[in-house]
Amino acid sequence: MRLTNKAIDVGIKEIRIDPMTSFEERRDSVRAKRIITVRHRLVKRNNRKVNSIWQLAATENMSLSGLLFVSALAYQPGDIIELQIVMSGVLDIFNGYGKVIRTSRNKGGYYQIGVKYVDLKSKRRPAKTVLASR
Numbered sequence: 001m002r003l004t005n006k007a008i009d010v011g012i013k014e015i016r017i018d019p020m021t022s023f024e025e026r027r028d029s030v031r032a033k034r035i036i037t038v039r040h041r042l043v044k045r046n047n048r049k050v051n052s053i054w055q056l057a058a059t060e061n062m063s064l065s066g067l068l069f070v071s072a073l074a075y076q077p078g079d080i081i082e083l084q085i086v087m088s089g090v091l092d093i094f095n096g097y098g099k100v101i102r103t104s105r106n107k108g109g110y111y112q113i114g115v116k117y118v119d120l121k122s123k124r125r126p127a128k129t130v131l132a133s134r
Contacts, residue, residue, distance in 0.1 A: 029063040029064040029065045030063060031061040031062065031063045031068075032061060032062055032063065033060070033061045034059055034061060034062050035058050035059060035060070036058070036059045036062070036085055036087055036093065037056060037057075037058060037059075037085075037086070038056075038057050038058065038059050038067070038069050038083060038084070038085045039054050039055070039056060039057075039083070039084040039085075039086075040054070040055055040057060040069070040071065040081050040082065040083050040084075041053060041054045041055060041081060041082050042073075042075065042079055042080075042081055043080050043081060043082050043097065044079065044080035045076065045078075045079050045080075046078075054084075055071065055072070055073055057069045057070055057071045057072075057113075058070055059085070060112070062085075062093075065116060065117060066098065066101070066114065066115050066116040066117055067083075067085075067094075067098070067114075067115055067117075068112060068113065068114050068115070069112075069113050069115070070106070070110050070111070070112055070113075071110065071111050071113050072110060072111070073111065074103060074105070074111045075100045075103055075111070075113050076100065076103065077100050077101060077102060077103060078099065078100065079099070079100040080097055080098070080099055080100075080118070081097065081098055081100060081115065082096070082097055083095070083096060083097065083098050083115070094117070096117060096118075096119070097117070097118050097119070098115035098116060098117050098118060099115065099116050099118045100113060100114070100115055101114045101115060101116050102114040
């Protein structure tokens with residue numbers, strides 16, 4: 001199928017594709033090619049908590065909003081994973097959660113996992129605010 005700047009009818013809605021705009025340019029932040037060790041584990045699948053062991057992988061690229069890493073494990077889009085990215089064992093680059101946006105298998109049998117960072121921690125109100133509201 002050849003894509004042009006004409007509309008493509010996908011049944012539900014119409015999508016316009018501009019061939020002059022690449023995927024890279026439509027991202028919300030710039031990606032930098034960085035190969036750094038990342039620890040990851042599955043914490044939620046299909047809105048159910050999962051208790052899995054930590055795995056090691058390497059990033060391919062990173063941005064302020066997400067990252068792409070190579071894993072021996074296949075995740076599913078929508079999975080929530082916990083990530084720890086530490087440079088040289090000292091500098092914490094990122095400790096938090098991410099939502100798997102895409103997964104693709106490469107020729108070597110490994111998986112490229114595209115992740116968008118998410119904040120799953122509940123917002124805590126300071127004790128003074130809680131006491132004052134009673």
